[in-house]
Amino acid sequence: MKCLLISLQANAYVAGLKYIAAQVRARGHDAKILLLPGYLEPELHPAIEDFIRDYDPDLTGISLMSIEFYSAKNLSYLLREKFQTPIIWGGVHAIVKPEECIKYADYICYGEGENTVVSLLDHFRDKGKDLVPALPNIWIRHNETVIKQDAAPPIAELDHLPYQEYLPQYYYGFHNNKIYNFASAPRLFRKYALYGGTCHMMITTRGCPFNCGYCANASLVSVYGRKVRERSVENCIEELKEVRKDDFVLYINFQDDCFFVHNKEWIKRFCEEYKKHINLPFIVRAIPTMLDKEKLSLLKDAGLSIVVMGVQSGSDHVNFNIYDRKVPFATVKNAAVLISEFKAVPYYEMIVDNPYETEENMMETISAMSRLTRPYTISLAHLTFFPGTPLTQKALDDKIINPEAYLNRYMVDIDYTYLNKLLYITPYIPKSFINLLNRPSKSRNLTHSLLTHVLFFIIKRTVEPAVYMFLIARSLNYNMNQVIRTFSGYWRSALSKLLFNYLSKSDLQYSKKLTYFRKHRPSLFESDPHITEK
Template sequence: MKVLFLFDDLILGQEPIGVTTISAVLKQNGHECEAINSDQTPNPSDLIEAVAKRKPNLLAVSTCTGQHKEMLARTRILKEALGLPVIYGGPHPTFFPEMIEDPGADVVCRSEGEYPMLEYVTAMQEGRDYRNTPNLWVKKDGEITRNGVRPNLDDLDSLPFSDKELVRPFEHLWKDGIGYFITARGCPFDCTFCYNHAQREIESGPNVRRRSPANVIKELIETKERYGFRYIAFQDDVFLIQNRWLNDFLPMMRDQVRLPFHCHSIANVMRSEELTAQLAEAGCLRIFFAVETGDEATRLRILKKPVKNSDLFRARDLCEKNGIDIVSSIMVGIPGETLESILGTIAMVIKTRVHCMIVHFFMPYPGTELGDEAVSCNAFDGNFDLLPACNHDNLVTNVNGPADLIEAIGQYGYWFLEKPWKFYATRFLINTIKSHKIRMAWMRYLKSTIRYFPESVYHLPEKEWVEASIQKLDKAYQQRCKTSSPPQNQHLPVASGALAMGAK
């Protein structure tokens, strides 16, 4: 059975590890998988030709809210022209499975897809009925079968390594020598803007699950040797949890892999100077943690993200002391956003002294608590089909202030971080001049001065820094090997609970 995955530029911003793991499971069981970038064939006839020449038995699409509209339009065309069945998975189908009613979809997979997909594909190949497969909503003969969601897969080590050959044709993913990996699934936090809390409502079984350190290291070594990776991007929601796991993993990363990496965290778990030093020694160059908003009360009560301003400053100090760069992000357009609050957010990012910043405009995604709140308070009309695929460009919610000015400040955020004096000048002008026309004229002037993308846009380190880090890791390893009695790894005290990065 041959499965053709339809990608687009958005999902190919990095390796889509969920999809490549599904591909690995399918290949492990004798099926064939291939992928194309449907954005490279925007003309319908070219897309039909590109799909037809690969002779698939099934089309598979992973999609997010906003992205789903264009992908459904494409699969409608392909179904009509080629008569192929189409299965959808990913965040949007998980929380909005009603998309099964669209003519462009035959099956929707909710939540984790490795084994639901395998069971579906195998049943198709063998001519068996697949309508009662857990996790799937199936449309057949005009009727829709809505199945429940099976318990989460507990043993992640039982999965094959992600199928990087599936994305081998996409050269941009390989040119910088970056390998994308996950060590865990799930997130222990309940931020209202994120899907994790909503996912727990439809799933059962353990939420946060982690591969064994040995399993991760084995994959890193194998892929480093096979593909020549020079930099590792860990894509876990929160990498810095579970001290016991980190105590085992980081020395192995330092001694056996010896590649620089970045990871994602949350500032409130970054409490241990010892662990931050261990991270740096193992090759961590950058840590991602989000400011989200400069208003602590909004962050704690509305976003329900348990990060105080003091947590941000402590994480900043730990990273600076150990030579680790910070990549942060903000969210513009949270329900209740005002001119004062967006200015406070930019000011907080500057105070945190982050090296890179990612600007997100709040998206009221279906199934999220804050998305529902945005609808109830009339910040959003509830039409998810109007949401854009990309959340970096424009406001989509109603705000408590001049929307065009708030949007312009968010759009210019990168340059404010690059040149803080421009931010302070802008804040002074806004606070002293009440004319909306003059304020907007100033923002248009600032945009007219843009001649380049600032360094703060790019969240991956420069190649020279990566290569220097590799040399440093190799040199330190060689020095340790020369030591007749190498020092034992300094293990941190393991606090109780799942989170414990030096928790009190």
């Protein structure tokens, strides 16, 4: 049986689909992955139609995060006009809003897709497509009725799954009205891959030990449970040995919610093997309370370059009571000292535009951040009310957002307010300046405003990229070969730091497209059809 797996994401990092395709192929079926970046057109392009007709799949899968809901709805309509092939939706949005998704697909995958897709293809092969499959993890729309089947237990042995490849042979993409095989056109793949394709995105665990009020994990734990599942060191290193064969891969970007969930023994063995066989700089994510000096020291010795750490707010009240995130700022301060001590690049993520936050909370955040060990970099994200989170439920109950808030506004699209700008430049200006400018609106005058706006404009284009580049060079122990390769290979990203953020650019383009089609194709945005449940 043949399965076409489609991503509508703006960039080419499609970990979930790579895992599913690898498993489908390992179990004797065939799979192709097709990237249709941000596709929202009113017609199916002839090149896409021809590609699908040539491949003639038995099943078409569409992967979606919440922001891709309308693209997935649109594409499903377009595919149905031309093909009879059953459609399955999967991914985070199918888990957090299954009732909504099943209205547009024949099946939805309510959990991990690797075994689910294989079971469905086996069922088609053995019993045909007309018999309703009795399979866990699958919801079915049959004669305008929904059949809900129980979620399958999460995959216990992640080591049993085939490895995720950097650039599989069967990965295709739609670009300039043509379909290209990415493996035969790697430059094109790099155009769509984040950071110019210099990073392999790797995941060594599934699950997060935290349950913050704004995060999709609150829904995901109801399907996957709370236990963080981990891969063995050997399994991770074997995947990386393959990836390392591609000369273009300069960094390994570990996407685990917190790399420090691994115990010391695991990290020690990982670092030994990593140094021996891989020896590339790498990036990890950390939760401040879990950062540990011994682990950090081992990781640094093995090539740790960047630590991405969620801070969210400098106010304990906001973190504890609004975000339900029990991470005192004191632990952020301690973690920042350690990250600096080991000369990794500190990259702190903050959430802004929170309607529940007061001006005092925001000023407290700026003052707290100004006390962190320098140099460091920060990124600001708009508080997006993703579906299925406790915070979104609260905001809906309080009637301060509409249910589609997450489709109208992107995380990268922050409000350029006085205090947001001041927070953004906090790592780069003297503390005395921050104290002078960090004041409530009623006590600000024209000089404060002008100074903040001018500093923001200049720093974003000059000081910030310079600090970023210095930090990268320092984290690489000034190894000139690696530094030059980073900035030449990584030029798209490095340069984009000077001009705009690359990820935000594609997200904002997609956002503009959505606004355009909302106006010109209102039928796509009408409310969902009614169907009954069984």
